[in-house]
Amino acid sequence: MQVKVLGAAGEVGRSAFVVESEGSRVLLDYGVQMHREPLFPAHVRPKDLDALVLSHAHLDHVGGAPLLYLSAGPTCYGTPVTRYLTELLLHDFLHISGPVLPFDSDAVRNFSKSYSPVGYEEEVRIGGIKMLLYDAGHIPGSAITLLENGSSVAYTGDMNTSKTQLLDGAKLPSLDVDVIITESTYSYSDHPDRNEEEKRFVEAARSVVDNGGVFLVPSFAVGRAQEIACILYAHGFKGKVYMDGMALKTNQILLENGEYVRDVDYLSKALSRVEYVTEWGTRQRAVRDPSVIISPAGMLVGGASVFYNSHVAKDPRSAIAIVSFQVPGTPGARLLERHEVKLDGKRYSRVRADVQRFDFSSHLGKTELFNFFRHKVKGSPKVIVVHGEKEYSEGFAETLRKEIGLDASVPKVGEEIEV
Ligand SMILES: [Zn+2]
Known part of the structure; x- marks a missing residue:
């Protein structure tokens, strides 16, 4: 061989x-x-x-x-x-x-x-x-x-x-x-203790939403977005949760192939707490609504999170939660290192929202x-x-x-x- x-x-x-x-x-x-x-x-x-x-x-x-x-x-x-x-x-x-x-x-x-x-x-x-x-x-x-x-x-x-x-x-x-x-x-x-990290994440989401802000979670559409929805559900998050983009098609595939997740009923319950964003009207409403928004792309390259970023970044009550590894050179890595994003797709500006990092590897x-x-x-x-x-x-x-x-x-x- x-x-x-x-x-x-x-x-x-x-x-x-x-x-x-x-x-x-x-x-x-x-x-x-x-x-x-x-x-x-x-x-x-x-x-x-x-x-x-x-x-x-x-x-x-x-x-x-x-x-x-x-x-x-x-x-x-x-x-x-x-x-x-x-x-x-x-x-x-x-x-x-x-x-x-x-x-x-x-x-x-x-x-x-x-x-x-x-x-x-x-x-x-x-x-x-x-x-x-x-x-x-x-x-x-x-x-x-x-x-x-x-x-x-x-x-x-x-x-x-x-x-x-x-x-x-x-x-x-x-x-x-x-x-x-x-x-x-x-x-x-090593990764931090998973349960502690989940609690820290849900507490952070609660605190931002209670203060009238948006807790934006740019996530990979396959796996990570669904994991985030389950974490919020598991720790009793009661606030509004939106999900956008390719994550929604992934949800459908996973619900139809339930044997490939740990507990498909649990996933289904967690997703039933989530409002799906499928058109611009809802997207505009979501950024004004104190809420958690789960949206691809995970490293802020393409996807609806670009739109969300440009709104959320300007609001000091809001926060952007980075929940996955950011490849050097991507907009996501720049956000973590310098607290900067491209507003309106043009030049980089400093974000006024909080930037937080969580390890859900x-x-x-x-x-x-x-x-x-x-x-x-x-x-x-x-x-x-x-x-x-x-x-x-x-x-x-x-x-x-x-x-x-x-x-x-x-x-x-x-x-x-x-x-
Ligand atoms: Zn992989």
């Missing part, structure tokens, strides 16, 4: 790895890195592939997939809900970045036609390779992929072992494999990641550390080498690892 690294080497973004065994080739993810222009993984010829397997519906894992379907492409495997969420993301990606993308909606359509849904722990044969997906606990439908053909490879995708409001956390038997391709997004720090933190290797991993697999900033990935690989004696390293793009 051989693993070839096409992306996510010393960076968070554009995940893509080819696993080859006795003439069968499987591509694991084909993502995008969101810089000023989207960056894609190293090239791979679709006709050389027997299958594409998607770990989950985030653009840094699926954003490049249509490039494989400019004409007929390989069969794509992933959970059913990953298909619907990926289609939603890809159409939105085309809508926002269409002119600079090297594919169009025909490629997305070809991708959909090639998709073959697979449930968790359901065995699939790809040539000589046996493939299994396990629940990764990261977002609905997210999967850890296991490939076996004499030798074996496990790919974590993005993973969370802790329970959240929306998900139960990863469900994985002990791993006894030859190679593990592991994410390392937060291998440098859906990745395992430093200690959880280490404990995963200490307690769940059997034998002595080779470990390929990816999907992390270079220095943090290097640090984590060193920890695995010194503390557990594993052969761990951070690869380069194009590197081929023999098993």
Whole structure:
């Protein structure tokens, strides 16, 4: 068996790895890195592939997939809900970045036609390779992929072992494999206590709304927006809550695929407390109404949160709550660092609203990641550390080498690892 690294080497973004065994080739993810222009993984010829397997519906894992379907492409495997969420993301990606993308909606359509849904722990044969997906606990439908053909490879995708409001956390038997391709997004720090962070968030929302302000929560449409609605519901927030944008279509997909969330009735109850914003009249009303507004985009690139920002930013009674990682260089990162946003889409101005940060990560933190290797991993697999900033990935690989004696390293793009 051989693993070839096409992306996510010393960076968070554009995940893509080819696993080859006795003439069968499987591509694991084909993502995008969101810089000023989207960056894609190293090239791979679709006709050389027997299958594409998607770990989950985030653009840094699926954003490049249509490039494989400019004409007929390989069969794509992933959970059913990953298909619907990926289609939603890809159409939105085309809508926002269409002119600079090297594919169009025909490629997305070809991708959909090639998709073959697979449930968790359901065995699939790809040539000589046996493939299994396990629940990764990261977002609905997210999967850890296991490939076996004499030798074996496990790919974590993005993973969370802790329970959240929306998900139960990863469900994985002990791993006894030859190679593990592991994410390392937060291998440098631990997350705060989840319940305390949820309480702090709901208290902050209450205080802003009681003072007549708007508590704006820019959130990723897939997963995070629903998690925020559940947190408000779980901690008895009684004020007005609005939700806008692509998050609403995600809600529908998750309610129709209830087996991919922890408790679909609970999600349904939490969402029934939320007023959906589907037209401009409601949007105008929402910004004048003391309330919580949950709206994409998570890093303030596109989406209705741009409109909300320009209103909320001017009001000293209001607050903007940043609830996810902000990639350096995005408007969201600038808001956190300098308390500045673009008003009316033009120049940056200082915001008068409060800016607050909360950690509701859906990745395992430093200690959880280490404990995963200490307690769940059997034998002595080779470990390929990816999907992390270079220095943090290097640090984590060193920890695995010194503390557990594993052969761990951070690869380069194009590197081929023999098993
Ligand atoms: Zn992800």
